[in-house]
Amino acid sequence: MKFGTKAIHAGVFPDPSTGAIMTPIFQTSTFVQEAPGKHKGYEYARTQNPTRSQLQANIAALENAKHGFCFSSGMGAIDTLIKLFSPGDEIICTNDLYGGTYRIFTKVFQNYGLKFHFIGMEDVANIENYVTAHTKLIWIETPTNPTLKIIDIAGVAAIAKKHNILLGVDNTFASPYLQTPMDLGADIVMHSLTKYMAGHSDVVMGALVVNDDKLAERIAFFQNACGATPGPQDSFLVLRGIKTLHLRMQRHCENGAVIAHFLRNHPKVDKVYWPGFADHPNHAIAKQQMRDFGGMMSFSLKGDHMEDAMKVLSGTHLFSLAESLGGVESLIGHPASMTHASIPREERLxxxxxxTLIRLSVGVEDVEDLIADLEKALNLI
Structure with a gap:
């Protein structure tokens, strides 16, 4: 089954009681049982809900995985993942990652005896320098947030398998439309479904997908026991958003390419970070493991003056100044003070x-209007 067909049909089915083609919103906290322990597969909505079940099956299918689990946020998904490990365990992470991930690793789980190593992974051989007998997980984002570094998923997977270590991949920036890390050797794939998967900036949710049955059992236990589960209304919204994921991502990619080249050729722009450029670090790997290059990018200005960056950030109209990414509307942001503010400055640098780095999430508007919007803002400096 091709991707667009899976986005619409995989894991979902018409409601057997009514024939409704859209998965109903099962807005209930509990389910009637015929006798104690005798039920139709559902007992209590924290444990299972039919709307969430179809969403989980759909996401697993898109990632070419067996098991999917949804959570009330992307951070809820990461929180559940890290609970798989014990005090004394070590986790190797890319050093260019979402600030919220860095925060939960260093400010929460480090206090419970886990040790995190934040390292550059553009050359995957560097990872082996940090592997010890206590290493249990390698955690990567690719493309990374916000400088769009590309990490060789298959290369990291080979190292992880060699040392019997789990590999987890945050696939939020790419979505399964652009890459499927499970096919490249990942053990766990995580999404902030809030972003491209839902796609309309109207829901907050996260997900984990895995193939290993025993790992799935452990995640299901924590999902139920700790309770960071999404409600049926949000599950419905994400299911609806996914039905157009392939259409939206195609436009994000098309617009992203035009905007990236516009910025690179602009006299006031210094560097543009976008994996579609032939001279972008690890561009060849991006071409190999991604189907296209997406709508995320960041750039810096010539002179590197904070006041110039602030003028651009506040000078756009169609690019809204806001956190998050992946919605149909275009967003502009300042990672140092917004999405990555929790990372110490020396670590960020x-x-x-x-x-002065500026990040763009290029939406699906008419690209000529987006260019005019950026041109107007850049002319303020």
Whole structure:
């Protein structure tokens, strides 16, 4: 089954009681049982809900995985994942990652005896320098947030398998439309469904997908026991959003390419970080493991003056100044003070997140209007 067909049909089915083609919103907290322990597969909505069940099956199918689990946010998904590990375990992470992930690793789980190593992974051979007998997980984003670094998923997977370590991939920036890490050797794939998967900036949700049955059992236990589960209304919204994922992503990619080239050729722009450029670091790997290059990018201005960056950030109209990404509308943001503010400045600078870096989430509007909007803002400096 091709991707667009899976986005609409995989894991979902008409409601057997009414024939409704859209998955109903099962807005209920509990389910009637014929006798104690005798039920139709559903007992209590934290444990299972039919709307969420179809969404989980759909996401698993899109990632070419067996098991899917949804959570009340992307951070809820990461929280559940890290609970799989014990005090003394070590986790190797890319050093260019979402600020919320860095925060939960260092401010929450580090206090419970887990050890995190934040390293550059553009050369995957660097990872083996940090592998110890206590290493249990390698955690990567690719493309990374916000400098769009590309990490060789298959290369990292080979190292993980060699040392019997789990590999987890945050696939939020790419979505399964652009890459499927499970096919490249990942053990766990995570999504902030809030972003491209839902696609309309109207829901907050996260997901984990896995193939291993025993790993799935452990995740299901934590999902139920800890309770960071989404409600049926949000599950319905994400299911509806996914039905147009392939259409939206195609336009995000098309618009992204035009905007990236516009910025690169603009006299006031210094660097543009977008994996579609032939001279982008690891571009060849991006071409190999991705189907296209997406609508995310970041850029810096010549002179690297904070006041110039602030003028651009506040000077757009169609690019709304806001956190998040992946919606149909275009967004502009300042990672240093917004999405990555929780990362100490010295750590941010190591991965290229300067005080004047600007990040764009290019939407699906008419690209000529987006270019005019950016041109107007750049003319303010």
């Amino acid at each position: 190591k991965s290229g997140v300067t005080d």
